[in-house]
Amino acid sequence: MRKENDALMAQQMNVRNEWYLSSFERFEKSLNGEAKMSVHTMRRAAIAKFAEIGFPTTHDEEWKYTDVTPIARMHFKPILEYKSAGLTAEDIERFTFGIPNLAVIVNGHFSKELSRLSDLPKGVRTGSLAEALRNDTGIIENHLAHHARYEENGFLALSTAFLRDGAFVHIPEKIVLEEPIHLLFISTNPGEPFVSHPRNLIIAGKSSQAAILETYVSLTSNKYFTNAVSEIVVGENAVLEHDKLQVESEQAFHVSTIHIHQERNSNFVQHAITMGGLLTRNNITAVLSGEGIESTVNGLYLGTGTQHIDNHTVIDHAQPHCNSHELYKGILSGKSRGVFNGKIFVRKDAQKTDAKQTNKNLVLSDEASIDTKPQLEIFANDVKCTHGATIGQLDEEAIFYLRSRGIDLGKARDILIFAFASDVVDRLNIEPLRDHLHAMIHDRLETEREQK
Amino acid sequence: MLEIINLHASVGGNEILRGIDLKVNAGEVHAIMGPNGSGKSTLAGVLAGRESYQVTEGKIIYNGHDLLEMAPEARAREGIFLAFQYPVEIPGVSNTYFLKAGLNAIRKHKGLEELDAIEFLKLVKEKAKLVEMDETLLSRPVNQGFSGGEKKRNEIFQMAVLEPKLAILDETDSGLDIDALRTVADGVNKLRRPDNSTIVVTHYQRLLNYIVPDYVHVLVDGRIVKSGRKQLALELEDKGYDWLRDESVVNA
Incomplete structure (x- = not known):
C-alpha cells in the first residue's frame, strides 16, 4: 500500500513539475535575444535542478510542518513581463507609509513610472534587476545567486530558473543614507492564478549605512503565489537595517528566501513581520563570514483564520568574535498554525561567539497551534549560546x-x-x-x- | 454602601469564607485583620470580582446592585477599587496608557466626557504629587522593575486618579518600611471623603496608627469572630490571634 502511495505521489509530482517545465519553455521563448546572456546558462541549470528535485515534501526534515502541496498542485502562470495593470500613484499611496524613496515592483517586475527614486544621493543605485543584468555585469557576476543557491530547494531553483526582474540596490562605499529605501511589491490581478518570482539583490558597500524595507501587498483577492528571493551583501564595516513586511491577501501563497552575507565588522539588523498570506514560508539565512560582526534577526508573525506561517532561520557563525541576537514572536488565533525553526551553527573556527535566540508565542485559541524548534550545532568550544522558547496564553x-x-x-x-x-x-x-x-x-x- | 450577607466562597473546592456578614456605610473606614490564611485576601478578591473564587452561598449588595452579578470592570466603573497585595507587572504597557484606558472607561460609564491626552497628563501629574510618586514611573511599563514600595505607591496613585467610592486595600502595608508606609497612608488619608468608604485588609496593627479605622473586624478561619472599635487592633497587637481562634472553636 505504502509503495503504491509513493508511486502515485511520484506520478503526481511529475505532473506538477511538468507544468513548470513547460512554463519554462514559454518563458525561454519570450526572452528572445536575452537568452544569450550568461545568466541564462544558470536559468537552465536551475530548471534542470527543479526537474530533478521538484517541490519539497513533508518527508523532508526542513519542511516537516509545512505542506506545500496546495502550491504544487496549482497551475500558477508565470508573469513574463511588466504590465502596469493601470495602477496609479494614488492606488498605491496607502502602502508607501510616507517613505520618500520608493521602488515599486508589480507582479515581479520593476515599475519605473510608479517608483520615486530621484532624491537618492549620487551613486546610490536603486531600480530594476533586469536593468542591472544588462548594465552592472560585474556586481551581478560576483553576487547574483552566489549566496542563495538554487541547489538548495525547489523554490530557489524555480526563482533562479525564472529569474528576470526584481529590485536591485547598490549603496557604494562610505555612503550614508539618511532616508530609508522602500521596495514595494504589489500583486495585482491578471485574471488567472499566477506566480511571480521577484528576485532582489541588495549590496551595501564598505562602511556604508542604510535602511531598506521590503513590503509585500495585494491588490487582488485571487489565488496567486509569490516566490521571492533577496540576496543581501553587507560589506565590511557597513550598517544595514533590512525589514520585511508581508501583508498579502488571504488567498496568497508566499515563499520567501532571504540570504544575508555579512563581511567583517558589519552590523545587520532585520525585522521580518508576517501578517498576510494563506501559507507563508520564510527562509532566512545569515552567514557571518568575518570577525567582529553583529547580526540581529528578529521577527513577528500574526496568524488568524486558517493562516499557516512558517519561519525558518539559520544563523551561521563562520568566524570568531561575532554576536548574533534573534527574537521571534508569534501570535496565533483562530485555526492558524505557526512554525518556528531556528538553527544556529557555530563553526569550528568561530570561537568567542555569542549567540542568543528567543522564540515566544501567544496561542489565543484552542484550535491554533505552534511548532517551535531551536537547533544548535556547535563545533567550537569557547562560545556562549543561549536559546529559549515559550508557548503561552495571556496572563x-x-x-x-x-x-x-x-x-x-x-x-x-x-x-x-x-x-x-x-x-x-x-x-x-x-x-x-x-x-x-x-x-x-x-x-x-x-x-x-x-x-x- | 456595602452589605455582605452570609458569604461563603471556595477556591479549588476548599471553602475559605464560611459565612461573612459585614456592613460598611458611606464615610467609614473598616479594618479587616486576621492571621495568615484566615480568608482576608479571598474576601478582598471576591469583592473585586476575581474569577478564581467561587461564591457558594450568600450575597453582596453594593449601592443597590447585586455585586456578584457584575463583571470586574463593571464593579470598577461603579466605584470599587482593589489595591492589590501583589500588583501585576505588565511589560509593554505604560502606566499612563493603562490608567487612561481605565479612567476613560469609568468616565464614559458615568456619562462624563473622556479626557484627552493633555487633560489626562495634567491630572496624573497632580495626583502623582499628592501621593508623592516619582513622575518618571508614569511612562514606565506598569509595575515593571518597580521596587516593592513603588508598586504599592502606584496602587494608591491609581486610586487617587480613579477616585473610587469603595477602596479595598489588600495588605498594602506588608513589606513596606516605615517611611513608605507613612506616605502610602498619607495618600489614603488625603483621599478620604465623607461619601467614600475604605476597607483596609491587614495582618499588622502598625498601618492602623496611620489610617485610623472606625471599626475593626477579626477574621479567623473564614468567619468574623470579633468586631470592635479601633482599640481592638491594639489588643490584637498585644495578644496575637490565638485567643480568638480558641474562642471561635468554643463558639462553634
Whole structure:
C-alpha cells in the first residue's frame, strides 16, 4: 500500500513539475535575444535542478510542518513581463507609509513610472534587476545567486530558473543614507492564478549605512503565489537595517528566501513581520563570514483564520568574535498554525561567539497551534549560546488587573496582545513603518474582536 | 454602601469564607485583620470580582446592585477599587496608557466626557504629587522593575486618579518600611471623603496608627469572630490571634 502511495505521489509530482517545465519553455521563448546572456546558462541549470528535485515534501526534515502541496498542485502562470495593470500613484499611496524613496515592483517586475527614486544621493543605485543584468555585469557576476543557491530547494531553483526582474540596490562605499529605501511589491490581478518570482539583490558597500524595507501587498483577492528571493551583501564595516513586511491577501501563497552575507565588522539588523498570506514560508539565512560582526534577526508573525506561517532561520557563525541576537514572536488565533525553526551553527573556527535566540508565542485559541524548534550545532568550544522558547496564553492575572481598573475584557486582552507585539515593533528603526505597524496591529485586533 | 450577607466562597473546592456578614456605610473606614490564611485576601478578591473564587452561598449588595452579578470592570466603573497585595507587572504597557484606558472607561460609564491626552497628563501629574510618586514611573511599563514600595505607591496613585467610592486595600502595608508606609497612608488619608468608604485588609496593627479605622473586624478561619472599635487592633497587637481562634472553636 505504502509503495503504491509513493508511486502515485511520484506520478503526481511529475505532473506538477511538468507544468513548470513547460512554463519554462514559454518563458525561454519570450526572452528572445536575452537568452544569450550568461545568466541564462544558470536559468537552465536551475530548471534542470527543479526537474530533478521538484517541490519539497513533508518527508523532508526542513519542511516537516509545512505542506506545500496546495502550491504544487496549482497551475500558477508565470508573469513574463511588466504590465502596469493601470495602477496609479494614488492606488498605491496607502502602502508607501510616507517613505520618500520608493521602488515599486508589480507582479515581479520593476515599475519605473510608479517608483520615486530621484532624491537618492549620487551613486546610490536603486531600480530594476533586469536593468542591472544588462548594465552592472560585474556586481551581478560576483553576487547574483552566489549566496542563495538554487541547489538548495525547489523554490530557489524555480526563482533562479525564472529569474528576470526584481529590485536591485547598490549603496557604494562610505555612503550614508539618511532616508530609508522602500521596495514595494504589489500583486495585482491578471485574471488567472499566477506566480511571480521577484528576485532582489541588495549590496551595501564598505562602511556604508542604510535602511531598506521590503513590503509585500495585494491588490487582488485571487489565488496567486509569490516566490521571492533577496540576496543581501553587507560589506565590511557597513550598517544595514533590512525589514520585511508581508501583508498579502488571504488567498496568497508566499515563499520567501532571504540570504544575508555579512563581511567583517558589519552590523545587520532585520525585522521580518508576517501578517498576510494563506501559507507563508520564510527562509532566512545569515552567514557571518568575518570577525567582529553583529547580526540581529528578529521577527513577528500574526496568524488568524486558517493562516499557516512558517519561519525558518539559520544563523551561521563562520568566524570568531561575532554576536548574533534573534527574537521571534508569534501570535496565533483562530485555526492558524505557526512554525518556528531556528538553527544556529557555530563553526569550528568561530570561537568567542555569542549567540542568543528567543522564540515566544501567544496561542489565543484552542484550535491554533505552534511548532517551535531551536537547533544548535556547535563545533567550537569557547562560545556562549543561549536559546529559549515559550508557548503561552495571556496572563490571567494581568487581565484581571486591567479589568479591575474598569477596562473591559476584550480591550484588556487587546492591550496585552498589542504589548506582546510591540516588543518587536518598537525595535524597528524605520519610524514610519513602526507607526503604521502599530496602527495595523491595532486595527486587526479590533476587527477580530468585532467578529467574535 | 456595602452589605455582605452570609458569604461563603471556595477556591479549588476548599471553602475559605464560611459565612461573612459585614456592613460598611458611606464615610467609614473598616479594618479587616486576621492571621495568615484566615480568608482576608479571598474576601478582598471576591469583592473585586476575581474569577478564581467561587461564591457558594450568600450575597453582596453594593449601592443597590447585586455585586456578584457584575463583571470586574463593571464593579470598577461603579466605584470599587482593589489595591492589590501583589500588583501585576505588565511589560509593554505604560502606566499612563493603562490608567487612561481605565479612567476613560469609568468616565464614559458615568456619562462624563473622556479626557484627552493633555487633560489626562495634567491630572496624573497632580495626583502623582499628592501621593508623592516619582513622575518618571508614569511612562514606565506598569509595575515593571518597580521596587516593592513603588508598586504599592502606584496602587494608591491609581486610586487617587480613579477616585473610587469603595477602596479595598489588600495588605498594602506588608513589606513596606516605615517611611513608605507613612506616605502610602498619607495618600489614603488625603483621599478620604465623607461619601467614600475604605476597607483596609491587614495582618499588622502598625498601618492602623496611620489610617485610623472606625471599626475593626477579626477574621479567623473564614468567619468574623470579633468586631470592635479601633482599640481592638491594639489588643490584637498585644495578644496575637490565638485567643480568638480558641474562642471561635468554643463558639462553634
